[in-house]
Amino acid sequence: MNAATAAVGRIETVELRIPRKAEWVAVARLAVAAVANRLAFSVEDIEDLKLAIAEACTNCIRHTNGNASIDIVCEAEPDLLRLIVRDHCFDLPPQRPRAVGEPAGDAGGLGIFIIESLMDHVAFEPTANGPTELVMTKRVGA
Amino acid sequence: MNAATAAVGRIETVELRIPRKAEWVAVARLAVAAVANRLAFSVEDIEDLKLAIAEACTNCIRHTNGNASIDIVCEAEPDLLRLIVRDHCFDLPPQRPRAVGEPAGDAGGLGIFIIESLMDHVAFEPTANGPTELVMTKRVGA
Amino acid sequence: MDIKVQVRESEDDAYVVELSGEIDVYTSPKVKDAITELIDQGHYNLVINLEKVRYIDSTGLGVLIGGLKRVREHGGSVNLVCTNPQIRKIFDITGLVKIFGIFENEQDAKKALV
Amino acid sequence: MDIKVQVRESEDDAYVVELSGEIDVYTSPKVKDAITELIDQGHYNLVINLEKVRYIDSTGLGVLIGGLKRVREHGGSVNLVCTNPQIRKIFDITGLVKIFGIFENEQDAKKALV
Ligand SMILES: Nc1ncnc2c1ncn2[C@@H]1O[C@H](COP(=O)(O)OP(=O)(O)O)[C@@H](O)[C@H]1O
Numbered sequence: 001m002n003a004a005t006a007a008v009g010r011i012e013t014v015e016l017r018i019p020r021k022a023e024w025v026a027v028a029r030l031a032v033a034a035v036a037n038r039l040a041f042s043v044e045d046i047e048d049l050k051l052a053i054a055e056a057c058t059n060c061i062r063h064t065n066g067n068a069s070i071d072i073v074c075e076a077e078p079d080l081l082r083l084i085v086r087d088h089c090f091d092l093p094p095q096r097p098r099a100v101g102e103p104a105g106d107a108g109g110l111g112i113f114i115i116e117s118l119m120d121h122v123a124f125e126p127t128a129n130g131p132t133e134l135v136m137t138k139r140v141g142a
Numbered sequence: 143m144n145a146a147t148a149a150v151g152r153i154e155t156v157e158l159r160i161p162r163k164a165e166w167v168a169v170a171r172l173a174v175a176a177v178a179n180r181l182a183f184s185v186e187d188i189e190d191l192k193l194a195i196a197e198a199c200t201n202c203i204r205h206t207n208g209n210a211s212i213d214i215v216c217e218a219e220p221d222l223l224r225l226i227v228r229d230h231c232f233d234l235p236p237q238r239p240r241a242v243g244e245p246a247g248d249a250g251g252l253g254i255f256i257i258e259s260l261m262d263h264v265a266f267e268p269t270a271n272g273p274t275e276l277v278m279t280k281r282v283g284a
Numbered sequence: 285m286d287i288k289v290q291v292r293e294s295e296d297d298a299y300v301v302e303l304s305g306e307i308d309v310y311t312s313p314k315v316k317d318a319i320t321e322l323i324d325q326g327h328y329n330l331v332i333n334l335e336k337v338r339y340i341d342s343t344g345l346g347v348l349i350g351g352l353k354r355v356r357e358h359g360g361s362v363n364l365v366c367t368n369p370q371i372r373k374i375f376d377i378t379g380l381v382k383i384f385g386i387f388e389n390e391q392d393a394k395k396a397l398v
Numbered sequence: 399m400d401i402k403v404q405v406r407e408s409e410d411d412a413y414v415v416e417l418s419g420e421i422d423v424y425t426s427p428k429v430k431d432a433i434t435e436l437i438d439q440g441h442y443n444l445v446i447n448l449e450k451v452r453y454i455d456s457t458g459l460g461v462l463i464g465g466l467k468r469v470r471e472h473g474g475s476v477n478l479v480c481t482n483p484q485i486r487k488i489f490d491i492t493g494l495v496k497i498f499g500i501f502e503n504e505q506d507a508k509k510a511l512v
């Protein structure tokens with residue numbers, strides 16, 4: 001299947017909204033795993049997707065404030081899963097992660113690096129109404 | 143804790159929206175299980191909640207038409223979980239299930255009966271904007 | 285989050301349908317097809333083994349009830365094997381324990397067919 | 399979806415921290431507390447056993463890195479036991495294999511401390 005036929009394929013959307021709190025990240029992880037299980041992802045790919053969504057949610061918790069929720073949209077196409085993660089107070093421009101093997105301590109700096117390692121495509125996309133979205137895509141069998 | 147103090151307790155909300163299609167009901171089941179796991183529910187109670195949410199979603203699929211989504215709101219209080227299930231084309235007034243032990247064949251008639259058996263409180267609530275909501279509550283340790 | 289259906293011929297023209305996984309609105313048509321095929325072929329004495337079923341809901345129960353109704357029209361019967369307490373509980377609360385023979389193992393379920 | 403932390407004294411003043419479950423943004427403070435307590439008590443040679451860990455993310459890695467930095471200030475070290483390929487892979491892609499000793503079993507991890 002080439003890109004053109006894939007683009008006209010059916011897209012099914014699952015949306016999840018969780019409180020911006022550490023204890024609810026596990027719900028995002030399991031919901032995304034359940035969505036991925038409906039596509040033809042391998043067990044290893046599903047673990048990658050769980051980790052990527054957790055890193056994205058963790059960043060929403062660590063780098064924003066307030067009582068807002070974290071919104072996750074899963075767009076399932078036959079051969080890929082696109083995860084869109086949006087917090088409602090994304091004010092800092094995302095920085096690049098630190099160099100591999102030189103972590104700066106507890107604070108980490110590994111989140112976005114891990115996401116980029118596990119997903120096939122990652123982008124921060126500005127939205128019309130303020131907050132930035134993290135959009136990440138993984139292809140089945142890539 | 144009496145009803146008055148429970149009512150002022152912290153409520154945390156997880157929202158899920160899935161396509162009104164059979165293959166996505168498993169996502170609702172796993173997401174609700176993950177939410178329930180954050181409360182002090184027993185393993186058996188979590189199985190009950192999975193079954194109740196699946197029955198509610200299955201009814202949305204079997205008794206409505208169209209491409210609308212199924213919306214699920216999980217309201218977690220310290221000692222209870224309230225699940226609100228809303229489809230967008232709930233036109234039939236829900237009937238009572240058939241008598242126990244007299245199932246009418248393939249078509250079943252067991253869904254609402256199962257929900258009522260497993261949950262502590264179940265209600266169909268009319269909403270302002272048309273569709274009816276199924277609201278079901280299970281208490282921790284009840 | 286899927287179902288596996290395995291059909292085995294047994295003694296005395298009985299057939300065993302062994303299910304493993306989850307039986308819900310998505311997977312139950314596959315179970316229904318397997319049972320319908322057996323009945324269409326004239327096999328009316330069935331053991332449905334649910335030992336490896338981790339989840340069943342009203343759509344799965346509906347398929348089992350539908351199968352039972354059809355085989356009874358031909359003087360047959362459906363016996364279930366069910367050891368998982370959560371699954372067993374669903375047969376209890378729905379009252380279906382009264383219309384299905386439910387057994388702890390396949391041998392007993394097969395013996396009770398005759 | 400939770401973490402269990404078990405601390406065991408071993409030979410040569412080494413301590414083993416055995417973790418089981420999932421280490422994420424919710425559970426990692428519990429891991430951090432256990433490691434911090436050991437270091438505060440003056441124990442700088444640690445084996446952290448991840449054999450029963452099914453999931454770890456950057457918050458968990460951050461806790462391990464933070465512990466390693468602190469014990470190194472006192473000439474100590476942290477060795478990990480990790481057999482799960484998915485967990486191992488995360489140490490590979492982050493380059494942390496180069497800064498942690500990672501071993502297939504607790505015996506090897508303890509021996510390598512000295
Ligand atoms: N949701 C977010 N809101 C605001 N800033 C973010 C968000 N996600 C990432 N960032 C920025 O990107 C940087 C790199 O993120 P990351 O690689 O996950 O490392 P860390 O979170 O450990 O700092 C963060 O330090 C932060 O400045």
Ligand SMILES: Nc1ncnc2c1ncn2[C@@H]1O[C@H](COP(=O)(O)OP(=O)(O)O)[C@@H](O)[C@H]1O
Nearest residue numbers: 201202205234236237239249250251252253254
């Ligand atoms: N989401 C829904 N939309 C419309 N009607 C519903 C819905 N849920 C339940 N009902 C009505 O309630 C009846 C009883 O439902 P149930 O006990 O689940 O049995 P069954 O679905 O097998 O008919 C259904 O037959 C239907 O008329």
